[in-house]
Amino acid sequence: MTGNYKYIDHTADIAVEVSAENYEDLFIVSAQAWRDSVVDEHGFDNLQEKVLEFNDNSIEELLVHFLSELNYLLLGSKWITTGVKQIKIIKIEKEWNLRIVILGIPFDTQKYNIKIEIKAVTFHQMDVKYKDGKFLTRIVFDI
Amino acid sequence: MKINDTDIKQIRENVWEIPAAGEMRVPGRIYISKEMLKRTMENEDALQQVINVAHLPGIQKYSLAMPDIHWGYGFPIGGVAATDLDEGVISPGGVGYDINCGVRLAVTSLEYNSVNDKIGKLITNLFNNIPTGVGSSGAIKKLSSKEMKHLLHKGSSWALENDLGNPSDIEFTEESGTMKNADPEVVSQHAIERGVDQVGTLGSGNHFLEVDVVEEIFHPQAAELFGLFKGQLVILIHTGSRGLGYQICDDYLKVLVKASDQYGFKLPDRQLACAPLNSKEGKDYLSAMQAAANFAWNNRQVIMHLARKIFLSTFGMKESELGFKLIYDVCHNIAKIEEHNINGEMKKVCVHRKGATRAFPPGSKMIPVKYKEIGQPVLIPGDMGRYSYVAVGTQKAMEETFGSSCHGAGRNLSRHRAMKEAKGRDLVNELKQKGIIIQAKGYRTIAEEMSGAYKDVADVVNVMHEEGITHKVAKLKPVGVIKG
Numbered sequence: 001m002t003g004n005y006k007y008i009d010h011t012a013d014i015a016v017e018v019s020a021e022n023y024e025d026l027f028i029v030s031a032q033a034w035r036d037s038v039v040d041e042h043g044f045d046n047l048q049e050k051v052l053e054f055n056d057n058s059i060e061e062l063l064v065h066f067l068s069e070l071n072y073l074l075l076g077s078k079w080i081t082t083g084v085k086q087i088k089i090i091k092i093e094k095e096w097n098l099r100i101v102i103l104g105i106p107f108d109t110q111k112y113n114i115k116i117e118i119k120a121v122t123f124h125q126m127d128v129k130y131k132d133g134k135f136l137t138r139i140v141f142d143i
Numbered sequence: 144m145k146i147n148d149t150d151i152k153q154i155r156e157n158v159w160e161i162p163a164a165g166e167m168r169v170p171g172r173i174y175i176s177k178e179m180l181k182r183t184m185e186n187e188d189a190l191q192q193v194i195n196v197a198h199l200p201g202i203q204k205y206s207l208a209m210p211d212i213h214w215g216y217g218f219p220i221g222g223v224a225a226t227d228l229d230e231g232v233i234s235p236g237g238v239g240y241d242i243n244c245g246v247r248l249a250v251t252s253l254e255y256n257s258v259n260d261k262i263g264k265l266i267t268n269l270f271n272n273i274p275t276g277v278g279s280s281g282a283i284k285k286l287s288s289k290e291m292k293h294l295l296h297k298g299s300s301w302a303l304e305n306d307l308g309n310p311s312d313i314e315f316t317e318e319s320g321t322m323k324n325a326d327p328e329v330v331s332q333h334a335i336e337r338g339v340d341q342v343g344t345l346g347s348g349n350h351f352l353e354v355d356v357v358e359e360i361f362h363p364q365a366a367e368l369f370g371l372f373k374g375q376l377v378i379l380i381h382t383g384s385r386g387l388g389y390q391i392c393d394d395y396l397k398v399l400v401k402a403s404d405q406y407g408f409k410l411p412d413r414q415l416a417c418a419p420l421n422s423k424e425g426k427d428y429l430s431a432m433q434a435a436a437n438f439a440w441n442n443r444q445v446i447m448h449l450a451r452k453i454f455l456s457t458f459g460m461k462e463s464e465l466g467f468k469l470i471y472d473v474c475h476n477i478a479k480i481e482e483h484n485i486n487g488e489m490k491k492v493c494v495h496r497k498g499a500t501r502a503f504p505p506g507s508k509m510i511p512v513k514y515k516e517i518g519q520p521v522l523i524p525g526d527m528g529r530y531s532y533v534a535v536g537t538q539k540a541m542e543e544t545f546g547s548s549c550h551g552a553g554r555n556l557s558r559h560r561a562m563k564e565a566k567g568r569d570l571v572n573e574l575k576q577k578g579i580i581i582q583a584k585g586y587r588t589i590a591e592e593m594s595g596a597y598k599d600v601a602d603v604v605n606v607m608h609e610e611g612i613t614h615k616v617a618k619l620k621p622v623g624v625i626k627g
Contacts, residue, residue: 011556011558012558057400076333117277117278142216
């Protein structure tokens with residue numbers, strides 16, 4: 001996996017800028033930015049797998065859809081995503097498809113702490129662009 | 144002053160207009176002082192968002208903004224827009240993620256001076272019994288999905304069915320705490336799961352429960368009718384529909400982003416995604432949003448009921464001695480079908496209020512009978528170190544702002560900047576020196592939400608007062624706060 005992210009200042013919420021060499025890595029790094037924002041780093045073990053699949057009309061909708069699902073899994077299903085085992089993004093005609101195998105564990109709120117509740121992953125300023133050999137986007141989390 | 148090469152015209156002392164240009168369907172109108180307008184233009188793109196909202200299909204008269212305008216997702220916070228029921232749209236960006244975030248004011252018959260030595264104990268008891276903070280849960284038993292759906296239908300009445308309130312609580316809640324057309328069947332299982340254990344919880348961020356003292360009365364007649372007197376101990380609750388509402392907004396934004404493409408809407412911001420009010424997508428969102436609104440009213444009802452019991456036990460009083468009564472509960476993030484005068488003709492429209500409070504006038508059929516001669520209470524919280532206001536709606540609000548007013552102070556500093564400013568300071572002690580006891584889940588929240596991170600709410604309230612949109616009734620000063 002290649003790529004990185006950095007936090008940028010935002011009046012009320014959390015904003016990150018993500019860059020990676022391909023779409024798949026852009027999604028993996030974005031997931032890492034989301035996770036680092038909500039929980040502290042832990043050595044999670046006994047990992048489980050979940051398969052997610054989404055179809056959307058744009059790469060931005062696909063990214064919001066994916067990150068929103070991770071957020072729901074934590075806050076609704078109490079299950080934290082710790083990493084990605086497999087990922088494939090394809091575009092067929094006008095439709096973008098994501099198939100991803102994520103790793104994670106049930107989130108024990110007695111044992112671990114949620115740092116910040118992300119209400120939602122927003123579309124604000126999200127615009128996936130290719131520049132100087134890298135895919136770039138900004139993601140704003142509403143908190 | 145100019146925005147994007149367009150002159151902003153001054154209409155009155157505190158009223159400014161952005162003329163319709165390009166694809167704007169109506170002009171923008173902002174209620175704000177010159178000083179505040181300058182600051183808004185320096186720091187944010189909120190005025191551009193007023194322009195963006197003016198692009199919505201079927202928007203009526205103006206894209207409006209209240210003086211607490213600041214940047215939001217899609218609509219600015221403080222944004223108000225009404226859309227035509229036949230040709231117009233509904234947009235989750237005009238409601239916000241925290242559907243029916245709102246404020247509830249209850250009073251006691253106690254004078255602060257007679258109980259001030261017990262406020263510390265009161266705040267500890269409130270903090271220990273009302274869940275606060277990130278993902279807070281467990282105020283009452285976790286509900287089954289079936290019970291949640293029943294709650295989403297019933298709103299505040301659910302609390303009554305479960306011995307968590309009195310009939311008069313319902314009477315003094317906007318919409319009596321229930322929107323009748325709420326449909327739990329269009330609420331996702333994801334949303335249900337995020338809400339099942341959050342009934343009666345405050346959450347995090349800017350949500351709070353405050354014990355206040357009435358510091359100043361501006362409008363004696365309204366104050367008397369509302370049951371407010373100087374020196375009185377009151378309680379202010381600010382929260383919304385919690386994870387359930389966030390998830391409903393999130394779910395429907397995805398649906399409406401696709402619908403906007405399908406209906407061929409050219410929108411300047413994806414967060415303004417919308418669908419015709421008479422389309423399946425639009426109707427489903429409205430029904431789901433109403434279900435979230437019902438959850439929020441019930442949430443504030445349960446929190447208030449828990450607080451009432453804690454007041455009784457802490458002060459060792461009977462209900463008749465405590466005199467704990469709900470004055471009003473009003474939301475500031477919602478879309479509602481209401482009748483308004485549109486260019487001389489009364490017609491039904493969908494009023495989006497995003498960080499704006501309904502402010503109906505004397506005589507309105509939509510407010511409690513008790514308040515008919517004076518108008519609807521408008522509750523405007525400030526920050527935890529200064530003050531909050533009670534105001535009252537006017538006929539002018541009906542004529543100019545679709546019966547809407549401001550909702551709060553608005554942030555001055557980013558959370559990150561606030562954290563920096565708080566470094567090395569003892570904010571808990573600073574508040575204590577001002578006579579305010581605070582209990583919160585973590586110091587981070589206290590730092591992010593510190594008084595200096597917010598604008599002065601008095602500036603906001605005064606604009607609405609001077610323009611006759613709402614009249615000031617009373618100023619409340621916090622003496623105790625619990626936060627997430």
